Amino acid sequence: MSVAVTIEAIEKRFENFPALRGVSLDIQPGELVALLGPSGSGKTTLLRLIAGLEEADRGRVLFGDIDTRALSLRDRRIGFVFQQYALFKTMNVADNIAFGLRSRPREERPIASEISKRVKGLLELVQLPGLEKRYPSQLSGGQRQRVALARALAIEPRVLLLDEPFGALDAKVRKDLRAWLRELHGRVGHTTVFVTHDQEEALELADRVAILNAGKIEQVGSADDVYDHPATPFVCEFLGEVNKLPVKVVGSQAFFGDRPVLGGLSQNQGGPASLYVRPQHLRIVDETPLALPGTVEHLRRNGPLRRAEVAVEGLKKRLDVDLASQVAPAIGERVRLRITHGNLFAAA
Amino acid sequence: MSDATLPAATAPARRDGSRARGESRFVQFVLIAVSLAFLLLFLLLPLVTVFVEAAARGWEAYRAAITEPDAQAAIRLTLIVAAIAVPFNTVVGIAAAWAIAKFEFRGKNLLISLLDLPFSVSPVISGLVFVLLFGAQGYFGPWLQAHGVSIIFALPGLILATVFVTFPFVARELIPHMQSLGSADEEAALTLGASPWRVFFTITLPNVKWSLFYGILLCNARAMGEFGAVAVVSGKIRGETNTMPLHVEILYNEYMGPAAFAVASLLAGLALVTLVLKTLLEWHYGDAIAASRRH
Amino acid sequence: MTTTASFRWREPSILPGFGLAMGITVTALSLIVLIPLAGLFVKAASAGPADIWAVATSPRTLAALRLSFLGALFAALVNTVFGLILAWVLVRYDFPGRRLIDAAVDLPFALPTAVAGISLAAIYAPNGWVGSWLAPLAFRFTIPFTDVSIGFDGKVAYTPLGVMVALIFIGLPFVVRTVQPVLEELQSDVEEAAALLGANRLRTVFRVILPPVLPALLTGFVLAFARAVGEYGSVIFIAGNIPMVSEIAPLLIVIRLEQFDYAGAAVMATMMLLISFALILAVNLVQARARRRFGDV
Numbered sequence: 001m002s003v004a005v006t007i008e009a010i011e012k013r014f015e016n017f018p019a020l021r022g023v024s025l026d027i028q029p030g031e032l033v034a035l036l037g038p039s040g041s042g043k044t045t046l047l048r049l050i051a052g053l054e055e056a057d058r059g060r061v062l063f064g065d066i067d068t069r070a071l072s073l074r075d076r077r078i079g080f081v082f083q084q085y086a087l088f089k090t091m092n093v094a095d096n097i098a099f100g101l102r103s104r105p106r107e108e109r110p111i112a113s114e115i116s117k118r119v120k121g122l123l124e125l126v127q128l129p130g131l132e133k134r135y136p137s138q139l140s141g142g143q144r145q146r147v148a149l150a151r152a153l154a155i156e157p158r159v160l161l162l163d164e165p166f167g168a169l170d171a172k173v174r175k176d177l178r179a180w181l182r183e184l185h186g187r188v189g190h191t192t193v194f195v196t197h198d199q200e201e202a203l204e205l206a207d208r209v210a211i212l213n214a215g216k217i218e219q220v221g222s223a224d225d226v227y228d229h230p231a232t233p234f235v236c237e238f239l240g241e242v243n244k245l246p247v248k249v250v251g252s253q254a255f256f257g258d259r260p261v262l263g264g265l266s267q268n269q270g271g272p273a274s275l276y277v278r279p280q281h282l283r284i285v286d287e288t289p290l291a292l293p294g295t296v297e298h299l300r301r302n303g304p305l306r307r308a309e310v311a312v313e314g315l316k317k318r319l320d321v322d323l324a325s326q327v328a329p330a331i332g333e334r335v336r337l338r339i340t341h342g343n344l345f346a347a348a
Numbered sequence: 349m350s351d352a353t354l355p356a357a358t359a360p361a362r363r364d365g366s367r368a369r370g371e372s373r374f375v376q377f378v379l380i381a382v383s384l385a386f387l388l389l390f391l392l393l394p395l396v397t398v399f400v401e402a403a404a405r406g407w408e409a410y411r412a413a414i415t416e417p418d419a420q421a422a423i424r425l426t427l428i429v430a431a432i433a434v435p436f437n438t439v440v441g442i443a444a445a446w447a448i449a450k451f452e453f454r455g456k457n458l459l460i461s462l463l464d465l466p467f468s469v470s471p472v473i474s475g476l477v478f479v480l481l482f483g484a485q486g487y488f489g490p491w492l493q494a495h496g497v498s499i500i501f502a503l504p505g506l507i508l509a510t511v512f513v514t515f516p517f518v519a520r521e522l523i524p525h526m527q528s529l530g531s532a533d534e535e536a537a538l539t540l541g542a543s544p545w546r547v548f549f550t551i552t553l554p555n556v557k558w559s560l561f562y563g564i565l566l567c568n569a570r571a572m573g574e575f576g577a578v579a580v581v582s583g584k585i586r587g588e589t590n591t592m593p594l595h596v597e598i599l600y601n602e603y604m605g606p607a608a609f610a611v612a613s614l615l616a617g618l619a620l621v622t623l624v625l626k627t628l629l630e631w632h633y634g635d636a637i638a639a640s641r642r643h
Numbered sequence: 644m645t646t647t648a649s650f651r652w653r654e655p656s657i658l659p660g661f662g663l664a665m666g667i668t669v670t671a672l673s674l675i676v677l678i679p680l681a682g683l684f685v686k687a688a689s690a691g692p693a694d695i696w697a698v699a700t701s702p703r704t705l706a707a708l709r710l711s712f713l714g715a716l717f718a719a720l721v722n723t724v725f726g727l728i729l730a731w732v733l734v735r736y737d738f739p740g741r742r743l744i745d746a747a748v749d750l751p752f753a754l755p756t757a758v759a760g761i762s763l764a765a766i767y768a769p770n771g772w773v774g775s776w777l778a779p780l781a782f783r784f785t786i787p788f789t790d791v792s793i794g795f796d797g798k799v800a801y802t803p804l805g806v807m808v809a810l811i812f813i814g815l816p817f818v819v820r821t822v823q824p825v826l827e828e829l830q831s832d833v834e835e836a837a838a839l840l841g842a843n844r845l846r847t848v849f850r851v852i853l854p855p856v857l858p859a860l861l862t863g864f865v866l867a868f869a870r871a872v873g874e875y876g877s878v879i880f881i882a883g884n885i886p887m888v889s890e891i892a893p894l895l896i897v898i899r900l901e902q903f904d905y906a907g908a909a910v911m912a913t914m915m916l917l918i919s920f921a922l923i924l925a926v927n928l929v930q931a932r933a934r935r936r937f938g939d940v
Contacts, residue, residue, distance in 0.1 A: 470873025
């Protein structure tokens with residue numbers, strides 16, 4: 001049932017706004033891919049293009065080896081879950097789910113008993129058995145989302161597309177549904193693409209994450225890939241917290257001012273660069289040749305971790321340092337920081 | 349004119365690039381053509397006819413028709429009736445909106461329904477009720493006659509009937525707008541020590557001035573154009589109890605078509621001015637007025 | 644100010660002026676609207692059962708009521724169909740002059756009814772702009788094997804058809820203005836969902852888009868209908884006012900009044916009001932039910 005989706009060099013403008021500027025992406029059959037990016041990055045436009053709700057100015061989308069430009073919306077067989085679910089409020093749950101089947105041309109339409117059997121099965125799949133006669137206004141947000149998903153699955157879609165699937169739900173329901181969706185994907189195995197601006201959601205749920213910025217894909221990769229090996233400064237800053245240090249690369253070492261802070265670099269080209277360091281990759285040490293002296297100015301709680309804000313001479317912004325299980329330093333204490341891992345990008 | 353883009357913003361559905369919405373060009377063309385034909389036949393044609401017929405006998409005849417004494421008397425009477433009925437309904441409308449929008453009390457929905465009641469009463473019945481009260485054979489007729497007071501077939505009757513039919517206009521524009529604004533501004537001003545009347549005139553009234561004007565505009569148009577209700581109470585005494593619409597009727601029934609259309613063209617002009625002002629208000633102050641359009 | 648703990652007439656508020664505003668409102672409402680209307684009902688009731696029955700069942704009364712209600716029904720139906728199309732065109736399509744037309748829809752609200760009346764009469768009179776075109780279109784057709792014949796004798800003015808033309812004119816804005824905001828607020832995603840689920844445009848329109856618009860359409864229909872039932876000024880010029888044929892109920896009330904038959908006028912007026920109020924009440928109940936089930940529109 002699931003097909004590969006190939007996106008080839010898509011360009012799309014709205015009036016004077018370039019929404020997508022040359023986007024290519026290969027999605028494997030049965031893969032679960034997240035499109036992640038800030039608002040305005042083009043992720044929703046890309047999703048709507050795959051669905052056929054928008055037409056590309058240039059480029060094309062293939063399902064397997066079929067060019068989708070030749071397909072009508074019906075023939076694309078897309079399961080689409082809208083952000084606000086787009087349930088038909090004058091139809092009950094069963095009629096909502098059956099809508100796609102009843103919309104088929106007469107000769108392909110299942111008989112009534114078959115339709116109601118399928119509806120029943122789908123409601124069990126989304127764990128809402130017995131709600132056939134309810135109207136959307138009588139359901140909770142989470143229930144509506146599941147009905148929307150059941151309705152999308154009813155047409156046996158080639159590809160399942162979800163637009164901010166958890167965006168309209170509160171935090172608790174969101175977590176539960178996330179785990180449930182992951183598990184459901186494991187069972188039904190549709191090629192699935194979802195859009196989100198929530199990096200935690202993308203990293204937890206997706207096989208691969210495509211990070212979009214200003215109409216371009218910055219990086220595609222597994223959660224570990226994109227988090228540990230960001231390809232661009234944008235990815236690095238977008239995923240989690242990061243400290244930014246202006247450095248100069250000489251040989252295999254990076255210098256902050258005239259102080260070496262990170263060694264063992266394999267970069268060939270020297271010169272000015274930006275060093276991105278996550279708070280958990282800064283460690284307070286006693287003595288090391290590669291260390292950054294600073295003063296603890298503020299301490300705070302960040303979830304399970306404690307965090308110190310360390311002022312470093314020559315740097316406007318304080319560095320965030322995760323304290324893990326160490327004994328906390330006192331405010332005003334002079335400390336030395338060692339960088340255990342960092343990402344280096346040539347200065348723009 | 350920073351609000352110039354407002355109507356487009358209130359209708360985001362249009363000009364949407366999505367393929368899934370919208371009909372084929374052919375269907376669009378047919379629907380637009382049907383709409384235009386319908387409007388042409390039922391709206392534009394009657395309006396144009398008024399002016400064409402009014403101009404049929406030339407400028408001199410037109411001028412004569414609207415300056416002859418009976419016509420002048422009718423114009424004067426129409427202005428007098430509107431000048432009394434509209435301010436009355438404005439004051440009552442503001443009072444009703446204040447009570448309904450700013451306070452929570454039992455029976456509020458009933459009160460709103462009762463305020464709207466005149467809209468669902470035939471104009472003829474709106475006049476009839478006053479004839480039953482004050483007419484020669486009405487409840488108070490003999491008493492009024494004995495004291496030499498005439499209401500029916502006189503100015504007071506015309507005013508009463510006009511007030512009745514235009515009763516809801518101001519209130520129904522103000523209530524939704526005032527409700528949507530809430531009472532925070534007034535409460536703030538009161539806690540700062542402003543007197544109640546000062547709060548009303550410096551806070552409340554400026555906040556709702558456009559919807560108030562909108563209501564007054566519609567109220568006035570109806571007051572000047574009302575026919576059925578005043579026809580019943582007027583007695584149609586030329587030069588005395590004939591308003592402009594009644595004068596139009598008399599002229600028309602006496603086969604003085606061009607004169608009838610000449611006077612009618614003044615009323616049609618009033619309607620056009622009303623329509624233009626109303627449209628400008630909707631374009632520029634759509635937010636304030638939109639609430640009332642939605643019932 | 645007397646208040647008890649268990650029953651409160653109004654919620655306390657620091658805002659002043661409730662007494663004054665309420666006083667003005669209730670006094671004016673009572674004097675202008677409620678007491679006069681009550682007087683009408685009292686007058687009708689005091690006529691005595693025999694008289695009421697005589698007025699209510701006189702052939703002329705029944706003919707007038709039938710014309711007013713059936714004419715209003717027909718006009719409201721026409722307005723519902725064309726009003727929906729018009730609202731759709733105004734909300735969905737972009738074409739030159741759209742905003743002008745949008746504004747023009749309210750013309751029947753603004754144009755005095757007497758003006759509309761003489762104008763329509765002039766247009767549809769046998770020698771009028773439209774009337775002279777219609778005369779040659781006369782036809783009569785007898786349904787085979789029956790005595791029933793249907794047809795159009797080429798005349799609109801001074802016939803029941805003329806009544807309907809006037810009622811269509813004055814009812815036109817109601818449907819457009821109640822449906823338009825609802826169409827504007829429809830979310831686009833349900834249409835997209837329907838298309839992606841494989842529905843063709845016709846199915847999307849009739850199964851997905853129109854059902855949520857139905858309550859507003861019904862409201863517009865009833866408003867147009869209620870207005871048309873009581874309409875007087877725009878009708879009497881074009882109707883010809885032939886008793887039993889093209890005489891509307893409001894005109895018959897005026898005629899009875901001119902004959903100083905106050906009781907007869909009051910009985911007819913009361914009948915009209917009661918029927919109208921019952922209809923409006925029924926529609927409000929339907930609306931409330933729809934809102935409960937489908938959520939607020």
